[in-house]
Amino acid sequence: xxxxxxxxxxxxxxxxQSILSEIAFYLxxxxxxxxxxxxxxxxxxxxxxxxxxxxxSTLRDSIARVAYLVSWSTPMYLAAIVAILVFANWxxxxxxxxxxxxxxxxxxxxxxxxxxxxxIELNFPAFLSGxxxxxxxxxxxxxxxxxxxxxxxxxxILNVRWSTYVKTARAKGLTETEVRQKxxxxxxxxxxxxxxxxxxxxxxxxxxxxxxLFAWPGLGQFAYQAIFSNDYPVxxxxxxxxxxxxxxxxxxxxxxxxxxxxxxxxxGHDVTVT
Amino acid sequence: MSQSLKLRDLVRSSRLSALGLVIVVVSITLAxxxxxxxxxxTPYNPFALDLQNSNLPPSxxxxxxxxxxxxxxxxxxxxxxxxxxxxxxxxxxxxxxxGIFLGMxxxxxxxxxxxxxxxxxxxxxxxxxxxxxxxxAATLGSGLVNAMLAFVFVWWPPYxxxxxxxxxxxxxxxxxxxxxxxxxxxxxxxxxxxLPNVLPAxxxxxTLDVGTALLEVSILGxxxxxxxxxxxxxxxxxxxxxxxxxxxxxxxxxxxFITMILVVGFSFLGEGAREASDVKVxxxxxxxxxxxxxxxxxxKSLTATAGRGSIQEAG
Numbered sequence: 001x002x003x004x005x006x007x008x009x010x011x012x013x014x015x016x017q018s019i020l021s022e023i024a025f026y027l028x029x030x031x032x033x034x035x036x037x038x039x040x041x042x043x044x045x046x047x048x049x050x051x052x053x054x055x056x057s058t059l060r061d062s063i064a065r066v067a068y069l070v071s072w073s074t075p076m077y078l079a080a081i082v083a084i085l086v087f088a089n090w091x092x093x094x095x096x097x098x099x100x101x102x103x104x105x106x107x108x109x110x111x112x113x114x115x116x117x118x119x120i121e122l123n124f125p126a127f128l129s130g131x132x133x134x135x136x137x138x139x140x141x142x143x144x145x146x147x148x149x150x151x152x153x154x155x156x157i158l159n160v161r162w163s164t165y166v167k168t169a170r171a172k173g174l175t176e177t178e179v180r181q182k183x184x185x186x187x188x189x190x191x192x193x194x195x196x197x198x199x200x201x202x203x204x205x206x207x208x209x210x211x212x213l214f215a216w217p218g219l220g221q222f223a224y225q226a227i228f229s230n231d232y233p234v235x236x237x238x239x240x241x242x243x244x245x246x247x248x249x250x251x252x253x254x255x256x257x258x259x260x261x262x263x264x265x266x267x268g269h270d271v272t273v274t
Numbered sequence: 275m276s277q278s279l280k281l282r283d284l285v286r287s288s289r290l291s292a293l294g295l296v297i298v299v300v301s302i303t304l305a306x307x308x309x310x311x312x313x314x315x316t317p318y319n320p321f322a323l324d325l326q327n328s329n330l331p332p333s334x335x336x337x338x339x340x341x342x343x344x345x346x347x348x349x350x351x352x353x354x355x356x357x358x359x360x361x362x363x364x365x366x367x368x369x370x371x372x373g374i375f376l377g378m379x380x381x382x383x384x385x386x387x388x389x390x391x392x393x394x395x396x397x398x399x400x401x402x403x404x405x406x407x408x409x410x411a412a413t414l415g416s417g418l419v420n421a422m423l424a425f426v427f428v429w430w431p432p433y434x435x436x437x438x439x440x441x442x443x444x445x446x447x448x449x450x451x452x453x454x455x456x457x458x459x460x461x462x463x464x465x466x467x468x469l470p471n472v473l474p475a476x477x478x479x480x481t482l483d484v485g486t487a488l489l490e491v492s493i494l495g496x497x498x499x500x501x502x503x504x505x506x507x508x509x510x511x512x513x514x515x516x517x518x519x520x521x522x523x524x525x526x527x528x529x530x531f532i533t534m535i536l537v538v539g540f541s542f543l544g545e546g547a548r549e550a551s552d553v554k555v556x557x558x559x560x561x562x563x564x565x566x567x568x569x570x571x572x573x574k575s576l577t578a579t580a581g582r583g584s585i586q587e588a589g
Binding site: 065069075081085209223228238 | 402404408412496513520523526534542
């Protein structure tokens with residue numbers, strides 16, 4: 001049990017290396033993919049939800065709803081396969097897999113995250129190559145997972161749009177832009193924040209499929225190989241790392257929640273949570 | 275105005291839900307048809323190998339083409355429906371029954387039962403779903419029942435939370451305390467007072483959840499874990515092609531698109547139902563279907579003003 005907390009997971013029976021060092025190698029690659037994808041997802045998700053909510057029950061609302069429901073219903077492997085076929089095979093714009101071109105000299109691992117290491121070394125060819133390889137898997141991941149954010153933003157806009165709170169804001173003489181940005185959108189963002197932790201968990205676990213298809217050397221692929229070869233000594237610490245990732249994301253979301261919404265205090269005793 | 279919303283209203287109010295309902299009904303009919311009549315309703319035998327006709331592209335004789343062993347993909351897609359619909363529905367059904375029992379116990383009994391049930395639920399909620407399912411399914415070994423058990427193992431916690439929240443809300447209502455004062459039996463309060471008020475929320479969530487479960491089941495098949503190889507399952511069909519993706523893309527794309535359409539069906543249906551059960555939006559939908567259905571000409575201007583009015587009433 002003490003080994004669990006000290007990170008001493010022993011040796012990988014398949015490769016003979018220490019499991020901790022393997023995780024330390026794979027985890028930053030996954031983080032790079034997941035964080036970049038999460039960034040795209042939040043921007044797109046909020047934008048689509050906002051458009052749908054502000055144009056409730058119009059054509060734009062219907063299109064936005066169909067868009068997020070369909071992409072939400074897309075199997076992860078379909079998004080990845082279509083991305084590979086269309087953008088790597090038929091229109092060879094992006095590479096179909098891997099993390100960077102082999103012709104590029106990779107930067108020395110400092111943080112382990114390829115793009116950041118490239119920036120630290122001022123190695124621009126490596127940075128561009130890394131980004132080039134990153135876009136396709138990240139977009140595929142974002143495409144499948146942004147739906148929940150859009151839906152939350154849309155329904156929370158619908159909840160406040162006609163409320164007295166927004167009427168008061170208008171009555172105060174605020175311009176329409178101010179009302180929309182500071183009252184309606186901000187409120188919607190608060191709801192989206194608490195859900196973003198859930199979505200982050202989904203993105204994190206979807207890497208099992210995406211990394212396998214895009215040959216991305218990350219934790220998801222590592223987990224899949226461990227599961228496939230019944231390598232339990234590796235599987236258990238990997239599941240622990242994934243679980244920790246979800247818990248940390250939840251914690252960050254809670255902190256962000258309390259920053260965005262002044263009514264909520266962390267560990268508050270005298271504040272009622274709405 | 276009655277606040278109850280019938281399936282008829284739901285379908286009339288939203289074309290999305292209507293489309294979802296059509297997809298769900300058609301696919302379940304096909305699945306039932308295949309379960310009863312077997313290969314007699316498919317154009318080809320979905321299990322028969324025909325190595326001379328392998329890797330054919332889609333054509334009038336083979337709608338979706340054939341796979342690397344010459345099996346007709348269209349027939350295999352139909353043969354996959356009972357598994358791809360049955361497994362998720364069974365998972366959601368078992369999870370919701372488990373969730374209703376535990377959630378009612380936690381919410382209604384409270385105290386130590388609540389504490390224990392909810393802490394265990396929180397523990398399970400923290401696990402990353404698909405990885406846990408993969409791990410459990412790999413441990414249990416290949417097989418459809420094992421795959422289902424692996425799913426139920428991680429699938430039940432949201433239901434407990436949902437039911438417990440609903441029970442806490444309903445149990446605080448006056449009619450429950452009055453019922454208690456009238457000395458109604460425990461089972462009577464549970465079955466007549468609480469359950470009917472909690473079930474609609476569970477049903478709405480479950481409809482959406484069948485779609486999610488279907489996605490994850492097909493991912494399991496795609497990764498080749500838990501579901502036996504050569505089972506006609508949509509994910510397995512996609513996964514078995516990965517080596518020939520560039521040459522025979524339809525072999526992967528068509529089953530994957532069918533998976534998407536099935537999930538879209540459940541999502542549209544569930545999403546419509548969810549919105550219809552939202553108290554802030556429901557009056558608007560009822561107004562639109564019952565009153566505006568007759569005055570369709572003035573629909574646009576009326577909806578805008580009337581919608582606001584009725585939502586204010588509810589809020």
